[in-house]
Amino acid sequence: MSTSLEAAGSYPTIVIRPTRGPVPPRIGELWKFRELFAFLVWRDIKVRYAQTVLGAIWTIFQPLAMMGVYTYAFTQLARINTGSTPYVLFALSGLAVWTFVSRAVFQGTTSLVNEIALVTKTPSPRILIPMAAVVSMSVDFVITLALFLVFDAGYGRFPDWRFVFVVPLVSLTFVLAFGISLLLSALNVRYRDVGQALPFVIQLWFFLSPIAFPLFTPPHAWETYLQALNPLVGIVLAFRWSLLGTPAPHGLFVVAVIVTFVVLGLGVAYFARADRTIADDV
Amino acid sequence: MSEIAIQVRDLEKRYRVWTHAPPTNLKERLAVAGAAVGARLRLAREAQFRQEVHALRGVSFDVPRGEVLGVIGPNGAGKSTLLSILARITEPTAGYAELRGRVSSLLEVGTGFHPELSGRDNVFLNGAILGMTRTETARKFDEIVEFSGVGEFIDIPVKRYSSGMQVRLAFAVAAHLEPEILLLDEVLAVGDAQFQARCHARVREMTSSGRTVLFVSHDISAVARLCHHAILLEHGRMTYQGPAAETVEAYLARNRRDDADELARAGSGAARVRSVDVTAADGSTVIHAGDSVTFAVELDGELPAEEPATIALTVKTTEGTALARLATEVDMWSRSLECTVEALPLNAGTYIVGSTIEQFGRLIDEAVTIAEFTVVRGEPLADRRPSTPVLVAHSWSTDRVSAAAVRSGRGR
Numbered sequence: 001m002s003t004s005l006e007a008a009g010s011y012p013t014i015v016i017r018p019t020r021g022p023v024p025p026r027i028g029e030l031w032k033f034r035e036l037f038a039f040l041v042w043r044d045i046k047v048r049y050a051q052t053v054l055g056a057i058w059t060i061f062q063p064l065a066m067m068g069v070y071t072y073a074f075t076q077l078a079r080i081n082t083g084s085t086p087y088v089l090f091a092l093s094g095l096a097v098w099t100f101v102s103r104a105v106f107q108g109t110t111s112l113v114n115e116i117a118l119v120t121k122t123p124s125p126r127i128l129i130p131m132a133a134v135v136s137m138s139v140d141f142v143i144t145l146a147l148f149l150v151f152d153a154g155y156g157r158f159p160d161w162r163f164v165f166v167v168p169l170v171s172l173t174f175v176l177a178f179g180i181s182l183l184l185s186a187l188n189v190r191y192r193d194v195g196q197a198l199p200f201v202i203q204l205w206f207f208l209s210p211i212a213f214p215l216f217t218p219p220h221a222w223e224t225y226l227q228a229l230n231p232l233v234g235i236v237l238a239f240r241w242s243l244l245g246t247p248a249p250h251g252l253f254v255v256a257v258i259v260t261f262v263v264l265g266l267g268v269a270y271f272a273r274a275d276r277t278i279a280d281d282v
Numbered sequence: 283m284s285e286i287a288i289q290v291r292d293l294e295k296r297y298r299v300w301t302h303a304p305p306t307n308l309k310e311r312l313a314v315a316g317a318a319v320g321a322r323l324r325l326a327r328e329a330q331f332r333q334e335v336h337a338l339r340g341v342s343f344d345v346p347r348g349e350v351l352g353v354i355g356p357n358g359a360g361k362s363t364l365l366s367i368l369a370r371i372t373e374p375t376a377g378y379a380e381l382r383g384r385v386s387s388l389l390e391v392g393t394g395f396h397p398e399l400s401g402r403d404n405v406f407l408n409g410a411i412l413g414m415t416r417t418e419t420a421r422k423f424d425e426i427v428e429f430s431g432v433g434e435f436i437d438i439p440v441k442r443y444s445s446g447m448q449v450r451l452a453f454a455v456a457a458h459l460e461p462e463i464l465l466l467d468e469v470l471a472v473g474d475a476q477f478q479a480r481c482h483a484r485v486r487e488m489t490s491s492g493r494t495v496l497f498v499s500h501d502i503s504a505v506a507r508l509c510h511h512a513i514l515l516e517h518g519r520m521t522y523q524g525p526a527a528e529t530v531e532a533y534l535a536r537n538r539r540d541d542a543d544e545l546a547r548a549g550s551g552a553a554r555v556r557s558v559d560v561t562a563a564d565g566s567t568v569i570h571a572g573d574s575v576t577f578a579v580e581l582d583g584e585l586p587a588e589e590p591a592t593i594a595l596t597v598k599t600t601e602g603t604a605l606a607r608l609a610t611e612v613d614m615w616s617r618s619l620e621c622t623v624e625a626l627p628l629n630a631g632t633y634i635v636g637s638t639i640e641q642f643g644r645l646i647d648e649a650v651t652i653a654e655f656t657v658v659r660g661e662p663l664a665d666r667r668p669s670t671p672v673l674v675a676h677s678w679s680t681d682r683v684s685a686a687a688v689r690s691g692r693g694r
Contacts, residue, residue, distance in 0.1 A: 011287075011462065016367060016379040036410040043396060043407055050398035050439070121390040122411055123370040279372040280297040 019276065029125050036124055040132035044107075045139055056143070063095045063144045070212040080213050085244050086155055092148040093243045094211035097236050100141035100170075101177050102202050107133040108181025109188055110195050112278065120279050127271060130181040134174065141170060148243065165242040169235065176231055176260045182267030186274035189281050210236050224252065231256040231263070287463055287494035288345040288368070292377035295338040295363050295518075337363040339518040340377065345511075347383075350485075350495040352505035352512035352526050354533050359515040361498045365389060365467050368496065383462030383494065386413060390467070392452030397441035401432055401451055404440050408455045422458045429480070430454035450477055457484045464488060464495045482508060503630055503658035506530045506568060527568065534567045537654050549647040553583035555637040558595060560655040569657050571629055571673060577608065577621040577653075579637070585614040591641040595621065595652075598634045599671050605633070627673045630659045 030037075049055040070091045074080040082090040111133040112119060112126065119126060145166070152158065188194040206212075209232040217223040227233050234256025237249035249256075274281075338360045345351045353361050366372045368379055369387035394411045395404050405426055409419035419426075427436050430451040432443070440448055466485070485508055488495065499505050505512055505526055512529035514522035514536075522532040561567055563574040577595055585591050594609035605628070608621050635653040639646040 011382040012384060014370070014381045014385060016370060016374060016381070018374055018376060035416055039407050039410040043399065043403075046403070047396055047398045115394075117390060117393045118411065120366070120371060121393045123387060124411060124413075276373050277297070279366065 030128065033124055033128060037128050037132055040128065041136045044132060044136035048136075059140055059143045060147060063092065063099050063140075063147060066095055066099075067091050074213055078213075082214060083246075085240075085246065088151055089148065089155065089157075089244060090214075090240070091212055092144065092151055093240050094209075094236050096141055096144040096148055097173060097232070097239055098206065098209070098211045099144050100137055101173060101232065102206070103140055104134040104137040104174075104177035105180050105184070106198060106202060107137055108177060109184035109198055111181070112185045112189050113192070113195065126275060126278060127182070130185045131178060134178045134181055137177075138170070138174070141173075152243075159243055160245065162242045162245065166239070169238055169242060172257065172260060173235055175264050176235070179260065179264035179267035182271040183263070186271045186278065189274065189278050205230070205232070209233060219247070220251075225255065228252040228255040229259060231259040235260075285347045286344045287347040287349075287382050288351075288496065289380045289382075290344070290364075290368075290377075291342050291379070293338050293341045293364070293367060293374050293379060294336075294376035295360070295367060295372070296334050296336050296375045297372075298334050337518055338367075338374070341515070341518075341520045342377075343513055343520065343523060345494055345496065347494050348492045349511065350497055350509045352509035352529070353496065353498040353515060354500075354502055354505055354512055354529065355515035356537075358517075360518040361515055362389075362467060363518075364515070365465055365496070365498050369465050381463055385463045385465065386459045386461035387465040388412070388456045388459070388467065389465070391449055391456060395440060395448065395452060398439055400439055401427075401436040401443070405436075405451065405455055408452060412456060412459055414459065419455075426451075426454045426458050429457060431477075446477075453477075453481060457481070457488075462493060464493055466495060467498045468500065502530045502533065502656055506658060531567050534654075534656065549639065549645040551583070552646055553581060553585045553591070553639055554647045555593070555639065555649055555652055556580040556582040558635050558637060558653040560635065560653055567655070569626065569655055571657050571659055572625050572627075575623045575626045577623070577635065579619045579621070581612075581617055581619075581639075585612070585616075585639075585646070586641060587614050589642045591639055591646060593619065594638045594640070596636040596638070597628075598636060600632050600634060602634075603671075605671055625675065626657065627675065628657050629671055629673050630657050631671060632656045633671075 049058070052058060054061070067088060071087055074091075075087045080087070108130040111130045115129050118124060118129060149159070184194055184198070208227070208230050211232075215224060215227065215233070215237075217227065228251075234249050234253040237246070238253050238256070240246045241248045341360070341364060343351070353364060355361050363372070365387070366389070367374050368381065369385070369389060371387075371389075392404075392408060394407055396407070399407065402423075405423065406416065406419050410416070427433070430447075430453070432447055432451050432454075435443065435447065440451070443451070482504070485495065485497075497505065497509055509526040511524065512526040513520050514529050514533050516536070521536075522529050524532075557580045559576075559578040560569065561576050561578070562569045563576070569575055579593065579595070581593075590611045590613050592609055593612050594607055596604050597606045597608070598604050608623070610619065610621070612619065633655055634651050635655070636648070636650050637652045638648045
C-alpha cells in the first residue's frame with residue numbers, strides 16, 4: 001500500500017442514477033473485464049475434470065458411447081437410410097453440434113443462479129456469466145469434431161474445401177446457444193421452473209432435430225420449412241454439407257440464420273431489461 | 283480534507299418481493315395472470331402477491347476523501363442495500379450518488395472461490411473478480427501468500443484447507459487491492475483474533491494512504507475503532523450522523539429503549555423491571571473488557587408487601603447462554619438499584635441482560651431481554667481470543683522436573 005494518490009482533478013467519476021428502459025450492454029466495460037471472462041472459462045473447464053480419474057477422456061467417451069448406441073439403434077433396429085454416408089459419420093457430425101448446443105444451453109441457463117455470489121456480490125457485467133458458460137462448452141465441440149475426423153479417416157475419407165465453413169458454422173451455433181442462454185438464464189432467475197423444465201425440453205429438442213436420423217420430409221415441402229423453424233435443422237444440415245458433402249440446405253439454412261439472430265436479439269433485449277433487477281430477484 | 287470522494291443524495295430503493303408464492307413459481311404467476319381478464323386487473327391481482335420493500339428512504343451524506351465512514355444499524359435497516367447500490371450491483375429507485383475515484387467493492391470475502399481449484403488458481407481468479415489484472419495479481423502474489431500464512435499449501439485444492447485458511451487467503455487477496463475508494467461489508471469479522479488484528483491494521487494502513495473507505499458492519503466495536511465518522515440507518519432512514527463513537531452510542535441507546543418496549547414479558551406483572559442501563563465507570567455506554575461496569579435497574583409497580591422479593595439480572599450471550607447471574611433481595615420500597623461489577627470478565631462482543639423478579643417462588647416479572655450491551659477490547663484484561671465469552675483473570679506457575687528425571691522415566 002505504498003502508492004500515494006495525486007491531488008484532485010484526475011479522478012474518474014462514477015455517477016449512479018436510476019435508469020429507464022433496457023440497459024444497453026456496456027461494450028467498453030465488457031472489454032475491461034476480458035481477463036475475468038477468460039478466467040471464468042478456464043475455471044469452468046478445469047473444474048469440470050477436477051478429481052475425475054479419466055479427465056478429458058470423459059468428453060471423448062460420451063459422444064463415442066452415444067454414437068455406438070445410435071449406430072446400433074438406427075442401423076440394426078430401425079435401418080435408417082443415410083445414403084452414401086456411413087451412419088457412424090452421419091451420427092458423429094450431428095453429435096458434434098448437439099453435444100455443444102445441448103450442454104451449452106444447459107450450463108448457460110443455470111449459470112446465473114449457480115453463480116449467485118458473482119451476481120450479488122460483485123459489480124462485474126453479468127452478461128459475462130452465461131457467455132463464459134457457453135464458451136467453455138466449445139471444448140466438447142472440438143473434441144467431438146476431432147473424433148469425427150479420426151473416424152472419417154478410418155473410412156478413407158477426408159474433408160474437402162468445404163471444411164473451412166466449420167468456423168463460421170460453429171460461430172453461428174455459438175450465437176444460437178448464447179441467445180437462448182441469455183433469455184433462459186434471466187428467466188431462470190425469476191422462475192426456477194425454467195431450470196426444472198430444461199432437461200425435458202432439451203430431450204424433446206433432440207428428437208425434433210436431425211441429429212441421429214435425417215429429415216424424413218422432402219427438401220422443399222412446407223413441412224420441412226416448418227421443422228426448420230428449429231434452427232438446429234439448418235445448422236446441422238449445413239455442418240453435414242461442410243463435413244460430409246451432403247446436399248446444401250439452402251433455404252433451410254437461411255431460415256436457421258434468421259431464427260438464430262432473432263433469438264439472439266430477444267435474448268439480449270430481455271437480458272438487458274432483466275439485468276437491473278437480477279440482483280434483487282436472485 | 284474538504285474534497286468529497288463519495289456524495290450520496292436522496293437515495294431511495296424500493297423493490298418487490300413475493301409474499302404469497304416463492305419467487306420461483308411460474309404456476310402461481312400463471313394462475314394470477316390467467317385469472318385476470320384485462321391487463322389492469324392483472325396488475326391489481328399481482329399486487330396482492332408481491333409486496334414492496336422500501337429498503338432506503340432518502341439517504342444523503344458525503345464522505346470526504348481519505349475518510350473512513352462507518353455504516354451501522356440493525357438487520358434490515360438498509361446497510362447492505364446502500365452498499366450494493368454504491369457498488370453498482372443494484373440500481374437505486376430514485377436519487378443519485380457520485381463516486382470520485384477508482385472503486386473496489388469487497389462485499390464478501392472469497393467471491394468465486396472454487397473448492398476444486400488450488401489456492402494459487404483461486405488467488406488469480408478472485409483477483410480478476412475484484413478487478414485486478416493478471417499482472418497486478420502476479421506482482422503481489424508472494425505478498426498475498428505471505429499475508430495469508432497459507433504457505434506451502436498454496437498449490438493444493440482449497441477444499442482441503444481449513445475454513446480459517448480459506449478465509450485468510452481470500453482476505454489476503456482483497457487486502458492487496460489498491461483502489462481509491464473501498465466499499466467494505468462485514469468482511470473483517472473473519473479468522474482468529476490475531477488475524478483480525480492484522481486485518482484491522484491493514485484497513486488502517488489503507489486509509490492512512492489517502493483512501494476513502496465505506497465500512498458497513500454489525501461489529502460496532504470495529505466501527506468505533508476504525509472509522510472517523512459513522513451514520514446510523516434504521517428502517518431505511520439515516521437517523522444519526524456524527525463522529526463514530528457518538529453514532530455507536532446513539533445506536534446502543536436506541537437498542538436499549540426498543541428492547542424495553544417490545545419484549546415478551548412473563549410473570550404476574552404486579553411489579554416490573556422498567557429498564558436496565560449498562561454503563562462503564564466513566565458513564566460511557568462503550569464498555570471495554572475489564573472495565574468496572576454498573577447495571578442500573580429501574581422498577582415499576584408495587585411489590586406485594588408480604589415478603590422480600592429477589593431481583594436477578596442474567597448476563598447472556600446473544601445465543602442465550604447464561605454467563606452470570608446477579609441477584610439481590612429487595613423490599614417493597616425499592617425503586618431503583620445499582621449493581622456494580624468490578625473488572626467485567628467478558629470478551630469483546632455483544633451481550634444480553636435478562637431480568638426476573640421473584641417472590642417466595644412466584645414469578646412476578648420476567649424479561650428475556652431487558653438490555654443489550656457491547657464490550658470492546660481493552661485493558662486491563664486484554665483480549666486473547668474472541669472464541670470464549672468469558673475472560674478470567676489468572677496466572678500460571680510451572681513446576682519443572684530435571685532433565686535427568688525425565689530420562690529415567692519418573693518425570694511427567
